[in-house]
Amino acid sequence: MTLFTLDVGQNTVHIFDADAKNGEGIFYPKLPEEDLLELNIPNLKRGDCLVIEDAHLRERVEGGRSVAHAFTYNQLIKLFDNALKLGITIKLFPQKKTPAARTLAGYDNSLKKKNSQFMEKYGISTDEADVRSIALFLKKNPEAFRRLKTFMPQKEEDYRKENEHVFEYIQEANEDINIARTQGYGFDDWYNFDDAPHRFIENQKYELCDRLMGDGIFNLDQDNEFTGEELMKSIGLSYKKRGTGLNKIDKVNRLYTLVSSILRSEPNEDVEDDSLKDLRLRGFPPNHKYYGKKMFPNWKFIKANYFALKPFHMKGGVAASNYKQHMRPALSNFEGKLLPLNITDEMYSEFKSERSKADRMMRQIWRVLYQMIVKDGLR
Numbered sequence: 001m002t003l004f005t006l007d008v009g010q011n012t013v014h015i016f017d018a019d020a021k022n023g024e025g026i027f028y029p030k031l032p033e034e035d036l037l038e039l040n041i042p043n044l045k046r047g048d049c050l051v052i053e054d055a056h057l058r059e060r061v062e063g064g065r066s067v068a069h070a071f072t073y074n075q076l077i078k079l080f081d082n083a084l085k086l087g088i089t090i091k092l093f094p095q096k097k098t099p100a101a102r103t104l105a106g107y108d109n110s111l112k113k114k115n116s117q118f119m120e121k122y123g124i125s126t127d128e129a130d131v132r133s134i135a136l137f138l139k140k141n142p143e144a145f146r147r148l149k150t151f152m153p154q155k156e157e158d159y160r161k162e163n164e165h166v167f168e169y170i171q172e173a174n175e176d177i178n179i180a181r182t183q184g185y186g187f188d189d190w191y192n193f194d195d196a197p198h199r200f201i202e203n204q205k206y207e208l209c210d211r212l213m214g215d216g217i218f219n220l221d222q223d224n225e226f227t228g229e230e231l232m233k234s235i236g237l238s239y240k241k242r243g244t245g246l247n248k249i250d251k252v253n254r255l256y257t258l259v260s261s262i263l264r265s266e267p268n269e270d271v272e273d274d275s276l277k278d279l280r281l282r283g284f285p286p287n288h289k290y291y292g293k294k295m296f297p298n299w300k301f302i303k304a305n306y307f308a309l310k311p312f313h314m315k316g317g318v319a320a321s322n323y324k325q326h327m328r329p330a331l332s333n334f335e336g337k338l339l340p341l342n343i344t345d346e347m348y349s350e351f352k353s354e355r356s357k358a359d360r361m362m363r364q365i366w367r368v369l370y371q372m373i374v375k376d377g378l379r
Helices: 033-037 073-086 095-104 115-122 126-140 142-146 156-181 196-212 228-234 252-260 299-306 318-331 345-375
Strands: 003-009 012-017 026-032 049-053 089-093
Touching: 003 033, 003 126, 012 033, 012 126, 026 033, 026 126, 033 073, 049 126, 073 089, 089 095, 095 126, 115 126, 126 142, 156 252, 156 299, 156 318, 196 228, 196 252, 196 345, 228 345, 252 318, 252 345, 299 345, 318 345
Parallel strands: 003 049, 049 089
Antiparallel strands: 003 012, 012 026
């Protein structure tokens, strides 16, 4: 299989044959879009794979805002049919990962929209840098390649209908957390603010600490990866050195964000089941067996949409920002929020390891909160 990476812009297609010239690659700039639709690509043969950013193979609709959507639905069908007929696999790369791929390849992201300066510095265009970066990223990360979505044409209207329940879920969480954020999450005495997550933290913080330490009803395994003190510290909880009691909660946005993934600020007015009224619920897409119902989501859904921890996540909300931009970097031993330019393979491996470690710590705390709130009904 030969890997081809592609970029689309200004009615042209830029193609990189990643395996040509013994792996050095060949770049084909500014080919007509029709060449992609017809798969008229130099050296392309049955069994090869094309990789293109996800946004470029979304339907372009009249009046649509995204210039990244390059093709009509009929054109996408044409591309799909031709790929099927010629035995070509088309995979979708999450465009939100392209800046990271660019950095890992050694290119300065601050010059992305300054092509003349970029060419002066690197001797290639930003378009060429993008397709080379994606190819290099996928060759170095086979697992990332395996996780790529396979291209399947879809009407934009259908896409929005299928994902409307996710948009609503994220928007609802944004509204709840934004209100709390502007008023200190209920922990700033200047504001007269109180809501369900704040009340839970105030009422159950000692019970939470007991459970995180393994002394409560919900005992963690003895060979747990993290100590109770580490789990407490990660969400701003600590015991006083002298006497009994807890210190003032540090960085309240961390604990509030985790609790708010389970507990809504105020009860759901449209939910009749008393056991679900206080919880952050999800809807379902059309044709799903639970369409029209609201249910508490599983961890996979919360991880992907509330915390936006998946490659093809939609625009992350406030909760995702609180975790990915603040809590996760703080829990990591890797310095800085962003990948440094010219990062080595060893450093990147360490970065991913530290990020995964932070995610496991957050997941463990979430499990305890889930047990307390959903299973034990504590408020």
